[in-house]
Amino acid sequence: LAKTTQPISMDSYEGQEVNITCSHNNIATNDYITWYQQFPSQGPRFIIQGYKTKVTNEVASLFIPADRKSSTLSLPRVSLSDTAVYYCLVGATTSGTYKYIFGTGTRLKVLA
């Protein structure tokens, strides 16, 4: 069974850089890696997406090694409002079946 795993939780202080890693051993060859942010009782919000190497937008960077079996979301200078759960989402193939699989989620708490 394909599993997409993340650290359960992380604490950080305001202004620090936070790196969250996702392990996705069964990622499908042509599939992209997408990261989302979720606040309580809301749907996930798109943060960033990438296929390989490094992608950067106005809110985050995404680092993907050559084997694509993991990815790291980097949030520069976090603030209190970044306290949320962060998920990676990949398409993976297991037993010949393709499906989208969310990571286990990382609960980030930003402290003042």
Add this chain to the structure above:
Amino acid sequence: GAVVSQHPSWVICKSGTSVKIECRSLDFQATTMFWYRQFPKQSLMLMATSNEGSKATYEQGVEKDKFLINHASLTLSTLTVTSAHPEDSSFYICSAKLPGSNQPQHFGDGTRLSIL
């Protein structure tokens, strides 16, 4: 752009009732929509993939007669929980995807279903 609206946001009903949840892509056409279920403090679990004009594809363990999905237009998919029971209480979230294999999914704000 890429806004997905989900309705209702919260519903409470008696056991045995059927509940319909709507998912709309407001500013784009979505040939594919997805339905997820999320229990407290857990990740999202894909229930089914909804394709416009064809039958939905259900994940293993999801009863298609229990969770009826209709994707009658390029901007609307509905999920009906038939004869709901307390164990169906959960947070249901839909997403829609722009055409193209590398387009991300965009999510609605979810529907919290509570069955008494």
